[in-house]
Amino acid sequence: MKAREGSDMETIRAARQEDAWGMAHVSVDSWRTTYTGIVPADYLDQLSLSSRAQGWLAIVEARQSFTFVAENEQGKIVGLVSGGPGRGEDAYQGELYAIYLLQDYQGMGLGTRLIKILAEHLLKAGIQSMFLWALTENPACRFYEALGGQPFKTQQIEIGGADLQEVAYGWSDLSRLFVR
Template sequence: MTERSWHIRSLAAEHTRSLAECHIACWREAYRDLVPAHVLDAFDVGRRAEQWERDRVRHPGRTHVAIVDDAVIGFASAGPSRDAHAAAPFELHALYVRSPWQGSGVADDLIRAAIDPTAECSLWVFEQNPRAQAFYRRHGFALDGTRKVESFSSVIEVRMVRPPSAGGGRRA
């Protein structure tokens, strides 16, 4: 995939079902050896689409999707930090790209659409996900030593923080 064939846009109603399909597929692609199979098998596209639609209505502009041929191939969602003891006022809540598109630049475009490249920001990433951690380091994030158990999967997450004006991440 040498040419940019995707478009980044704010989530619209017509893409919530495709986003739900993408979200579930990304979890199954990325976490099959990390998250228990029964958790991954329990995902329901209809319920996930309803959740994304509620989020889209409540928080317009927080979620951006990468679209190819009217299908969502990746997404990023960001907003105020959800942590009780926030390390930064803003948080990248999610960033996922379907496996055939990883390394293509889609994730770089999504992170730039979701968060100001110079803003102080935090995120949580699975401790056993070195590929994602390397991507976030390229975008100015660093581990801050904070860990927690992710409530849905019971997998350990680590927090990464980007200070203000860390830069917009250069493509490798």
């Protein structure tokens, strides 16, 4: 079932410790729906909700990033975004570490809302620019480009025994996200 047009019925709020399992479900489900046919099936099959939940719990508890969840009207987590200080790209102060949406909630504006709330918090923290890494075959690359992300670098990575290529997208001025 598709989410409502515009996706304004979803609530976005700061992630809490008790969200870890919901966040794990969204991230694992997103990997499995997005990367089928790109990432080896046995790798996708072995993704663990338990280990992902532990990872998200550690991120939320550490409070070293901005992490937000999107809930539907029933209170189910349907998306998330996490970002903070950049890790390794000197030209960009901030980094979008992860963004995940359940498939039924994609293409409705919720991803844009998640990125904008992250950008708003990065700007308030004095972080003016941001980048992210995405697999080049990820359909979301078109979304990042539509939001003004500029591809600036590629690299090879290995996932589940497969050699894949990632592309980095950058926003040199996060305030421009709010004039679109």
